[in-house]
Amino acid sequence: MPLPSLPPLQMQQDGPSLSELMTALPVATLVVRPDNGIADANVRAETLLNMARSAIIGSDVARTVRIAEAGARFDIWHSNKPIAAYDIKVHAGRTAEMEVDLMISPIVDHEGWRVVSIHAQGQARKIGHRGTAGGARSAVGAAAILAHEIKNPLSGIRGAAQLLETSNGGSDAALTQLICNEVDRIAALIDRMQDFTTDRTLECGPGNIYPLIDRASHIAAAGFAKNVKIIKRYDPSLPFAIINDDALVQVMINLLKNAAEALEHVEQPCIRVETAFRHGMSVLVGDRKGSAVLPIEIVVIDNGPGVPEHILDHLFNPFITGKRDGQGLGLALVDKLVRDMSGFVQYSRDQEAGESTFRILLPMGMG
Template sequence: MTSAAEHRRPLPTDSEAILNALPNPVLLVAPDGRIVDANIAAESFFEISTQFLRRQSLKELVPFGSPLLALIDQVRSSSSPVNEYKVDLGTPRIGGDRQVDLHVAPLTERPGHIVVMLQERTIADKMDRQLTHRSAARSVIALAAMLAHEIKNPLSGIRGAAQLLEQAASSEDRMLTRLICDEADRIVTLVDRMEVFGDDRPVARGPVNIHSVLDHVKRLAQSGFARNIRFIEEYDPSLPPVLANQDQLIQVFLNLVKNAAEAVADLGSDAEIQLTTAFRPGVRLSVPGKKSRVSLPLEFCVKDNGSGVPEDLLPNLFDPFVTTKQTGSGLGLALVAKIVGDHGGIIECESQPRKTTFRVLMPMFNPAKQFDQSNRDGVPGTPPPASQNAR
């Protein structure tokens, strides 16, 4: 029989370091169902500290009747590893839709102990989507450069000719020349927006208070397109600054809030937009363009209770020209994804009827590291401030 002292014994230091390097949650479950040990990724997944996890029974953390519990019993009796895919481990506390792949195996060195590794589908799928978004963005950059040269110059000639014709045209014909000018302007505006994708110039980044950004965006929205929509704010007041360009962050969240406002426009007094911030200390992801996993502990969400995003559009929602709006250009969310990616972050969308969440994961500001990086790159940076309370 395994002693209580053995239950409490932590994993060896080397093993713990290896486990904490893994991006997937890993649990060691004792014969009585208690969690003996867990890595940092598990702390992030269950949103409680490792110390607290080690005092919990697994039954208290997963949904009632979860297939995971049956799999553990199966592995314990057969002494053979088992894999199960697309299992729902969502609970009201950690989120109602948390689909994972399960890898369950016996720990032969400790009879009755089971190792459980969770691979969250949203995380796995998210990385594939980010790589796809980068590839699509590169295609748009090439297209934008071509359009800027091949379309804008002829359009200026067409518009100038229409203005000359307008001077000698009848009132009825002036409507047609005005239509030519308006449509030429519309195309130029579209091309200008696409040219933003080709702008690879580095921007000055420093410590930004995300709550100041969200408050500013909310004020803009409530004074215009979201005047009759109820806002709910759930902020972590102890959140450290985010490493970002403030103007670009405002552009990101203004776009997301505007989309949310359009999604709830038909709900009348029931229309609701929720803004949340949180610190997720265990979130380390392999971001495209980075050689090693980076820490993205800052989570910012824009949620709405609209009808949701069509399921067939979700995988490509951040690609250029993908839109649910009849009159939309499909460039807004693509630009949002580009800005977030340029900041070393990740954006994802989870949607179902009456609950759509746009989640942005970003790195936090590290004064010493940022100052050193700015000096090496020759990019305008921010020297280490006396305080991290950014404006």
């Protein structure tokens, strides 16, 4: 079956044809008909699927790109909505099981027709990295043990230091104060680690995200980001999101702090906080939970140098950091809190623009 008549591309008379554009696309791309038959495929798709184009065209996309999780019920091939499936295991053509990022985009004005792009994991990490769900959870056991074994004795050390200062008539005030300050610092670190040990469900409900984003921005501007220009670009028509107020404020503070620290050596540091409504945006959440509609988007963009390449694969894991004095807990906590709100967080880097983006997607609430 031939492709439908698409609106002509606006380009110079001697510009590339549609088939030439398909060939030039840097990722494996399929054009899928309403009946799920594959109408076209580019060279990258031939390589990824290990199949000739003649064998790909006409085949059923659900059989050609098969979800690998046994018992999974992902209805991704019978939806007219955009779907982004990150870190999903598939059997692609004649290749072995692999992890990919799968993007499905409906073709406007051609009902049922879709463009499917398949980003192999090596490429997907560069295009837009997303850590796995196990990152934040991997610290739960360690945090619980440390909280129990370290935090309780700290109160005894602090009390002993205060008694020492009293018994010496204040002669060693500087030394005892140093002990108290260091104990308080360690206790604060343990408190942050204990955020990972709770399995309680966040109480979430429909809420206006803007007062919460503004509160976090004010805190940032008054403290750790006082020398950074913060620009806000809000979609005024954005509906309520399903959120926990305190959790969203903490998420925004952590992301703004992360951005501000990345801008330490930038001549004209700038952070942009933007919101948008992504109509029909769905994310495949894995663990056999199917897809989630997450149309509320919050992005924090900075013009810093970006995340070091060697930690990209573990960016949202605890204790992973590119900063000399960093603890590696901020982004892991962001990941946990966003997931607790049934959302999704992703990092991407635009090398051409010289910008790093942390994107939060949240479910919509009625309000």
